[in-house]
Amino acid sequence: MIEQLKNSGFEEMTLNMGPQHPSTHGVLHLLLKMDGEVITEARPDIGYLHRGMEKIAEKRTWGANIALSDRWDYIASMSNNFAAVLGPEKLMSITVPKRAEYIRVIMAELNRIASHLIFFGTYGIDIGAFTPFFYAFREREKILDLYESVCGARLTYNYFRIGGVSADLPEEFIPGVKAFINYFRPKLKEYDTLLSTNPIFMDRTVGVGAITKEEAIDWALSGPNIRASGVNFDLRKDDPYSVYSEFDFNIPTGKNGDCWDRYMVRMNEMKESARIVEQALEKLEPGDIMAKVAKVIRPPAGEIYTHVEAPKGELGVYCISDGSTMPYRYKVRGPSFVNLAILQKMLKGLRIADVVAVLGSIDIVLGEVDR
Amino acid sequence: MIKIFTYTWAILKGMAITFKYFFIRPVTVQYPKEKIKISPRWRGTLKQLRNEQGEETCDGCRICEKICPVNCISMEVYKDEKKNRRFTSSYTVNFGRCMFCGLCVEACPKKCLVHTPDFEFCTYERESLILTKDKILR
Structure with missing residues (x-):
C-alpha cells in the first residue's frame, strides 16, 4: 500500500511540532517525518530555554548556587535545592541536625506530590479531559500556600542552606500539613474515577508507547519512567541519602511500561509520599535547624557526585571544588533531559495522535532539559 | 452495545463528581476585587528600616551587594567623621534583575534590610523598576 502511494507521487512529509505548541510542555521542538499518519522518524530539537546554568554556576558562590538551582526544574525546586546542598555538605563533612533533615524530607515529598499533580492535570489536558486540571491545581495551591508560609515564595523556594534550612517551621505549618494530607487522600479516589479508570482515557494510553525493561535500562531512564517498566530503581531505597532509610514506604512499579503504567506509577507515588510526610511529622522534634557552618563557604578541594530522587528521576550534581568560594565545575544530570532521549525511539511507528500522549507521559520540564 | 453502556457509565460517574462541586463554595478568588492573605514571610520588594530615632541603620558594609547572585544592588559609601561611622550616599536596587532569593536580607548584619x-510592582517602563534610596529607605 505504502509502496503504491510512493510510486504515485506521495512522499514523506516533515512536520514541525512546537516550539509554540501548547502540548509540548514548554518550548520543545519536535521534527516529525510522517508517512501519511505514521511517524517514521522523530527528532527532538532542544535548546530554546538554554540559560547556561552550569557556566553561570562557576561564577557564583556555593550559597548562591542554591538560589540558581530553583530554576532547573521549576516545578520541583525543593528537590533541586536538595541536590545542590548535598555535594558541598559531603565535601565539608557537615552533619545536618536531625530536625533539619526531617524538614527537608517533608518539603521534598510535598514537592513530589505537587509535581505529580501538575503531571496529572496536564496529562488530562493532553488526552482531552479538561476537568482534572482544575482539581489538580486546586490541591497544588494548598501545598504552595504551605510553602509560602515557610519560605516566603511559591515557586522558587531557595529554602535549603548548606548545613540545614533557612528558617524554622511556623506554628501553623504542621497542622496545615496534617489537614492537607487528610484532605488529599480521598481526592486521589476521585481522580481514579475521573481519569485513571475512565475507558476513553485507557483506550488512549494502555499499550501506547511501551518501553521494555531492557530498553529502559539501556536508555538510562530514571524515576517513574523506569519503574513503570518493572525495574525497581529508586534512589531513596537503593542509595539512601538524608534520613530516607528510616521511613517505611513502598516503591510502586508498573508491568508493561506503557503510558498508562507511567501514569499509574505517579498516582501511586503520591500516596507513598503522603505516607512518608506523615511519618516524618511524627519524628519531628524541636532542635537546631542549622549546623555550625562558617559564613563564607569554602569546601576543601575535591570532587563529588551526589544524587537525589527528584519527582522526574535521578537528579545528580557533580561538582569539583578547588578550595575557593566558587565551584570549579558544576555538572547537572537532569532527569528530564535523559528521559527525553528515548522519545525518538518510542515515537517511531506510532500515529500522530499518540505523540502528545507519549510526550506527556514521560513528564518533562523544559527548564531542566535545557538548563 | 456493552461498550456504549460502559463508556456512558464512566462519563456519568465523572459527571457525578463534577456535579458535587456545584454546591461547594468556589475556590476561585476574584483577584483585583479580593486578594488572598499573604504570609508575613513573603519575599517581596526590599525596604530599609530606620532605627527608633529615625536615623538610617545601614552602615554600608556592602555584604548584600557582594552576596547578591545577580548583582542587582549597588551603593556608594562615605564616612561621616563627626559620627565616626559609614553611611550610604546612594543605594540602588534594580528590580528588573532581582530574583527575590532573599539572600541579601538573610545576610544583613544590622537586620535593617527587609522584605x-x-x-504588585508592575510598571510601564523598565526605568521605574530601578529603585533609588529615597524609595527603599522607608
Whole structure:
C-alpha cells in the first residue's frame, strides 16, 4: 500500500511540532517525518530555554548556587535545592541536625506530590479531559500556600542552606500539613474515577508507547519512567541519602511500561509520599535547624557526585571544588533531559495522535532539559 | 452495545463528581476585587528600616551587594567623621534583575534590610523598576 502511494507521487512529509505548541510542555521542538499518519522518524530539537546554568554556576558562590538551582526544574525546586546542598555538605563533612533533615524530607515529598499533580492535570489536558486540571491545581495551591508560609515564595523556594534550612517551621505549618494530607487522600479516589479508570482515557494510553525493561535500562531512564517498566530503581531505597532509610514506604512499579503504567506509577507515588510526610511529622522534634557552618563557604578541594530522587528521576550534581568560594565545575544530570532521549525511539511507528500522549507521559520540564 | 453502556457509565460517574462541586463554595478568588492573605514571610520588594530615632541603620558594609547572585544592588559609601561611622550616599536596587532569593536580607548584619509583602510592582517602563534610596529607605 505504502509502496503504491510512493510510486504515485506521495512522499514523506516533515512536520514541525512546537516550539509554540501548547502540548509540548514548554518550548520543545519536535521534527516529525510522517508517512501519511505514521511517524517514521522523530527528532527532538532542544535548546530554546538554554540559560547556561552550569557556566553561570562557576561564577557564583556555593550559597548562591542554591538560589540558581530553583530554576532547573521549576516545578520541583525543593528537590533541586536538595541536590545542590548535598555535594558541598559531603565535601565539608557537615552533619545536618536531625530536625533539619526531617524538614527537608517533608518539603521534598510535598514537592513530589505537587509535581505529580501538575503531571496529572496536564496529562488530562493532553488526552482531552479538561476537568482534572482544575482539581489538580486546586490541591497544588494548598501545598504552595504551605510553602509560602515557610519560605516566603511559591515557586522558587531557595529554602535549603548548606548545613540545614533557612528558617524554622511556623506554628501553623504542621497542622496545615496534617489537614492537607487528610484532605488529599480521598481526592486521589476521585481522580481514579475521573481519569485513571475512565475507558476513553485507557483506550488512549494502555499499550501506547511501551518501553521494555531492557530498553529502559539501556536508555538510562530514571524515576517513574523506569519503574513503570518493572525495574525497581529508586534512589531513596537503593542509595539512601538524608534520613530516607528510616521511613517505611513502598516503591510502586508498573508491568508493561506503557503510558498508562507511567501514569499509574505517579498516582501511586503520591500516596507513598503522603505516607512518608506523615511519618516524618511524627519524628519531628524541636532542635537546631542549622549546623555550625562558617559564613563564607569554602569546601576543601575535591570532587563529588551526589544524587537525589527528584519527582522526574535521578537528579545528580557533580561538582569539583578547588578550595575557593566558587565551584570549579558544576555538572547537572537532569532527569528530564535523559528521559527525553528515548522519545525518538518510542515515537517511531506510532500515529500522530499518540505523540502528545507519549510526550506527556514521560513528564518533562523544559527548564531542566535545557538548563 | 456493552461498550456504549460502559463508556456512558464512566462519563456519568465523572459527571457525578463534577456535579458535587456545584454546591461547594468556589475556590476561585476574584483577584483585583479580593486578594488572598499573604504570609508575613513573603519575599517581596526590599525596604530599609530606620532605627527608633529615625536615623538610617545601614552602615554600608556592602555584604548584600557582594552576596547578591545577580548583582542587582549597588551603593556608594562615605564616612561621616563627626559620627565616626559609614553611611550610604546612594543605594540602588534594580528590580528588573532581582530574583527575590532573599539572600541579601538573610545576610544583613544590622537586620535593617527587609522584605515587604508587596507583590504588585508592575510598571510601564523598565526605568521605574530601578529603585533609588529615597524609595527603599522607608
